[in-house]
Amino acid sequence: MADYTEREMMAISAGRLISNGDVLFAGTGVSMLAATVSKRIHAPKAVVFFETGGIDPSLDELPMAVSDSRVMHGTCLNSGLVESFSIVGHRRLHTIAFLGAAQIDKFGNLNSTCIGDYHHPKVRFPGSGGACDAASLASGVIIFMQLGKRRFVKKLDYLTSPGWLQGGESRKEAGYARGGPIAVVTNKGIMKFDEATKAMYLAEYYPGVPISEITGEIDFDIDVAGAKESSPPTAEELRILREQVDPQRLILG
Numbered sequence: 001m002a003d004y005t006e007r008e009m010m011a012i013s014a015g016r017l018i019s020n021g022d023v024l025f026a027g028t029g030v031s032m033l034a035a036t037v038s039k040r041i042h043a044p045k046a047v048v049f050f051e052t053g054g055i056d057p058s059l060d061e062l063p064m065a066v067s068d069s070r071v072m073h074g075t076c077l078n079s080g081l082v083e084s085f086s087i088v089g090h091r092r093l094h095t096i097a098f099l100g101a102a103q104i105d106k107f108g109n110l111n112s113t114c115i116g117d118y119h120h121p122k123v124r125f126p127g128s129g130g131a132c133d134a135a136s137l138a139s140g141v142i143i144f145m146q147l148g149k150r151r152f153v154k155k156l157d158y159l160t161s162p163g164w165l166q167g168g169e170s171r172k173e174a175g176y177a178r179g180g181p182i183a184v185v186t187n188k189g190i191m192k193f194d195e196a197t198k199a200m201y202l203a204e205y206y207p208g209v210p211i212s213e214i215t216g217e218i219d220f221d222i223d224v225a226g227a228k229e230s231s232p233p234t235a236e237e238l239r240i241l242r243e244q245v246d247p248q249r250l251i252l253g
Contacts, residue, residue: 031098108163108181
């Protein structure tokens with residue numbers, strides 16, 4: 001990966017998962033990059049919006065966070081939290097939420113609340129914010145995670161945002177009308193979820209990354225039988241990402 005960084009690969013890989021017509025609920029960091037990459041390269045007719053109420057901004061300059069005033073620049077509508085989450089759950093829109101977390105299990109359930117016992121945690125995180133709402137209401141979720149056994153765990157220390165719950169039909173049986181994780185974009189590959197069992201499997205590994213290097217960073221068994229090597233970023237994808245999406249390297253670093 002001498003010609004591009006892990007963060008660039010993650011942003012471009014996530015952008016490739018988006019189609020025209022998708023409505024993208026973007027957060028801070030890599031998800032901000034991925035949403036902008038989607039719009040600029042792969043799905044120009046996708047719509048990006050932010051929790052703070054900026055709907056379809058021009059994204060001429062990359063915002064640093066969802067509270068950055070640049071999320072309101074060139075929008076079709078400046079609204080607020082109520083309107084934003086109304087869009088996330090709108091049944092006539094194909095909404096995709098970009099989320100991150102501290103822990104994830106094999107069914108895509110997320111913990112962004114604490115490590116250890118809730119009442120006496122080893123580490124306390126900011127919590128859900130709007131993540132639980134987005135994971136519950138959106139048509140689908142794309143998750144960004146760094147690999148590591150403390151992140152990809154057999155059992156969450158706390159369930160902040162629902163994925164496929166216990167797998168199978170359990171999400172539907174719990175009353176969720178739609179949604180669920182689509183993919184997990186990591187620094188070394190992309191995981192997806194089996195249509196029947198909803199268990200995580202390795203779909204793609206990045207160029208030059210051994211599969212054993214990925215499975216060694218996961219604390220549960222994962223199917224790798226159908227994994228294929230990802231296509232590396234094209235010169236055009238990298239040019240747009242570096243020169244148009246984040247020329248100041250605010251998030252790329």
